[in-house]
Amino acid sequence: MKIITYGEIVEQVAKMCQEANFDLGQDVVEAFQNALKTEKSETGKDILEQLIQNADIAKSERVPMCQDTGVSVFIVEIGQECHISGGSIYDAINEGVKKGYEEGYLRHSIVDHPISREKSKGYNTPSIIHIEMITGDEMIIHMSAKGGGSENMSSLKMLKPSDGLEGIKEYILDTVAKAGPNACPPLVVGVGIGGNFERCAYLAKKSLFRPIGHRSERPELAQLENELMEEINKLGIGPQGMGGNTTALDVKIEIEPCHIAALPVAINLNCHASRHKEVRL
Amino acid sequence: MSATKVTSPIEENILKNLEAGERVLISGTIYTARDAAHKRMSEALEKGEDLPFDIKGQTIYYVGPTPAKPGQIIGSAGPTTSGRMDKYTPSLLDRGLKGMIGKGYRSQEVIDSMKKNKAVYFAAIGGSGALITRSIKTMEVIAYEDLGPEAIYKLTVEDFPAVVIIDSNGADWYQLGKQQFNDQHTRQ
Numbered sequence: 001m002k003i004i005t006y007g008e009i010v011e012q013v014a015k016m017c018q019e020a021n022f023d024l025g026q027d028v029v030e031a032f033q034n035a036l037k038t039e040k041s042e043t044g045k046d047i048l049e050q051l052i053q054n055a056d057i058a059k060s061e062r063v064p065m066c067q068d069t070g071v072s073v074f075i076v077e078i079g080q081e082c083h084i085s086g087g088s089i090y091d092a093i094n095e096g097v098k099k100g101y102e103e104g105y106l107r108h109s110i111v112d113h114p115i116s117r118e119k120s121k122g123y124n125t126p127s128i129i130h131i132e133m134i135t136g137d138e139m140i141i142h143m144s145a146k147g148g149g150s151e152n153m154s155s156l157k158m159l160k161p162s163d164g165l166e167g168i169k170e171y172i173l174d175t176v177a178k179a180g181p182n183a184c185p186p187l188v189v190g191v192g193i194g195g196n197f198e199r200c201a202y203l204a205k206k207s208l209f210r211p212i213g214h215r216s217e218r219p220e221l222a223q224l225e226n227e228l229m230e231e232i233n234k235l236g237i238g239p240q241g242m243g244g245n246t247t248a249l250d251v252k253i254e255i256e257p258c259h260i261a262a263l264p265v266a267i268n269l270n271c272h273a274s275r276h277k278e279v280r281l
Numbered sequence: 282m283s284a285t286k287v288t289s290p291i292e293e294n295i296l297k298n299l300e301a302g303e304r305v306l307i308s309g310t311i312y313t314a315r316d317a318a319h320k321r322m323s324e325a326l327e328k329g330e331d332l333p334f335d336i337k338g339q340t341i342y343y344v345g346p347t348p349a350k351p352g353q354i355i356g357s358a359g360p361t362t363s364g365r366m367d368k369y370t371p372s373l374l375d376r377g378l379k380g381m382i383g384k385g386y387r388s389q390e391v392i393d394s395m396k397k398n399k400a401v402y403f404a405a406i407g408g409s410g411a412l413i414t415r416s417i418k419t420m421e422v423i424a425y426e427d428l429g430p431e432a433i434y435k436l437t438v439e440d441f442p443a444v445v446i447i448d449s450n451g452a453d454w455y456q457l458g459k460q461q462f463n464d465q466h467t468r469q
Contacts, residue, residue, distance in 0.1 A: 040462075040466050041462055043304075043444070043458070047406055050406055050409050050412060050442075051406070051408065051409060053412055054406075054408070054409040054410070054411050054412040057411040057412055057415075058357075058411040061411070063347075063350065063353075063356065063357055063411050063414070064347050064356065064357045064410065064411065065357070065408065065409075065410065065411050066357060066359055066407075066408045066409075066410045066411075067344065067345060067346050067347050067356065067357040067358055067359050067361075067410040067430075068345075068359075068361070068410075069347060105347055105348045105349070105350045105356055106347055106348075107345065107346070107347040107348070107356070107430055108429070108430075109345075117317070119429075147408075148362075149361065149362045149384075149385070149407065152362065180385070180386060180455060181384060181385045181386065181404070181407075181455055182362050182364065182384070182385035182386060184384070184407040184408050235459075236459045236460075236462045236463040236466075237459060238458070238459070238462060240384065240404065240406055240407060241385075241455050241458075241459070242302075242404075242444060242454060242455070242458045243458035243459050243460075243461060243462030243463075244462055245462075245466065271407065271408055272408055273408045
């Protein structure tokens with residue numbers, strides 16, 4: 001049995017929070033560079049160049065690439081043979097977030113009460129933590145700093161099975177079109193299909209943790225991801241919604257079985273600052 | 282690409298000639314305010330109180346910056362989504378607000394009020410906060426300090442890059458830019 005300490009988790013999480021906000025992954029930077037080659041709008045190209053420059057500044061000066069340093073979302077895979085000593089994993093993660101955000105001069109963007117809007121006392125906590133049990137003795141922490149602008153334009157709908165694939169595509173295109181400039185395109189479009197009401201939202205979120213360019217292992221879904229990319233980039237929204245053919249950097253789809261009466265579909269939009277980090281303990 | 286240099290507060294004869302889609306570099310004074318500050322300003326107006334700064338002719342930037350690192354003037358400071366301020370905006374336009382900087386759609390009520398009051402809405406590039414910070418030269422808290430990043434700050438900016446999205450005639454670049462692009466590059 002492997003023993004992982006509370007303190008180790010705190011340190012790793014704190015580091016991940018800062019790295020996610022300072023160092024935009026190579027997958028996203030490469031996606032900007034590829035888009036620069038195919039973008040037809042001059043304004044669009046100019047915006048992509050500024051996004052590359054912005055990512056460079058953030059990385060070299062160790063400052064956040066965006067002032068919305070997000071809600072920190074975690075998917076933690078915990079091996080059944082792994083033991084956490086010294087306290088709860090939830091507390092360890094939140095302590096790590098607090099430390100990482102406070103020491104990294106990242107913005108505290110959480111209100112404790114969604115109605116009264118009273119600000120939370122823990123610095124940018126609580127975070128959103130999903131735990132998945134796996135076999136083995138490893139712990140894999142996936143972290144994403146998720147911006148509010150793109151989250152606000154995300155959507156979930158219980159379609160009818162008879163709506164079928166066409167209904168799903170129409171809903172996705174419609175959601176991206178409605179989001180327009182608000183979600184900070186070029187976007188990463190995460191789609192969850194199946195499961196149930198809450199599960200499809202989780203699948204959509206989970207899909208966003210996959211690196212850009214990574215296709216689904218299921219051939220029919222990989223094809224659908226490509227097809228949707230093409231369709232979305234024909235909408236003309238472009239970088240920052242100012243016109244262009246780079247509206248999405250990628251589309252990710254995750255599916256799961258569902259009830260015979262149901263076709264749940266969730267679309268979780270991510271802005272171009274698609275910040276995700278991973279650490280294995 | 283060429284850009285028009287603009288000084289804030291923006292003079293009326295310059296403002297009325299700005300056109301949707303035009304790139305600008307803004308220098309001068311702008312004020313920050315986002316959700317919480319707008320709510321407070323709106324409550325002040327409802328109670329018949331004065332706003333914490335003279336809004337006549339001024340420009341508001343919708344931003345909640347990250348805390349400044351030691352040696353920095355301001356942290357990362359890119360635009361936030363403007364639509365959340367729509368509810369409060371017409372009453373500020375009626376009191377003389379002339380410029381707004383943010384990102385994303387505005388409501389028809391805001392566009393109508395902008396036409397009536399001759400105001401301009403600019404977008405800065407969302408998610409480029411590290412780059413935008415370079416054009417901010419001074420920062421001073423003006424009101425609602427307890428709101429932290431959501432307080433009202435007076436900023437001096439130099440060549441702050443933005444695009445005119447909605448001009449004083451109500452032309453909306455989010456519609457026109459997309460349309461123009463689709464017309465030029467026929468959809469196949």
